[in-house]
Amino acid sequence: MNPIFQAVVSAMIRLKRTCPECKKDQIVSTMKRKATVCCKYCGADMLRRS
Numbered sequence: 367m368n369p370i371f372q373a374v375v376s377a378m379i380r381l382k383r384t385c386p387e388c389k390k391d392q393i394v395s396t397m398k399r400k401a402t403v404c405c406k407y408c409g410a411d412m413l414r415r416s
């Protein structure tokens with residue numbers, strides 16, 4: 367696989383979070399990576415992955 371493409375994909379996977387309420391996956395922006403964000407579908411808090 368192209369190493370640049372691979373880096374982009376792995377970065378997106380790291381930013382992906384699954385909502386605990388509605389179980390939808392979404393990408394969290396890099397700036398909010400370390401913060402608790404709200405699910406854009408149901409508004410539930412999604413805690414940072416440990």
Ligand SMILES: [Zn+2]
Pocket residue numbers: 385386387388389390405406407408409410
């Ligand atoms: Zn949700």
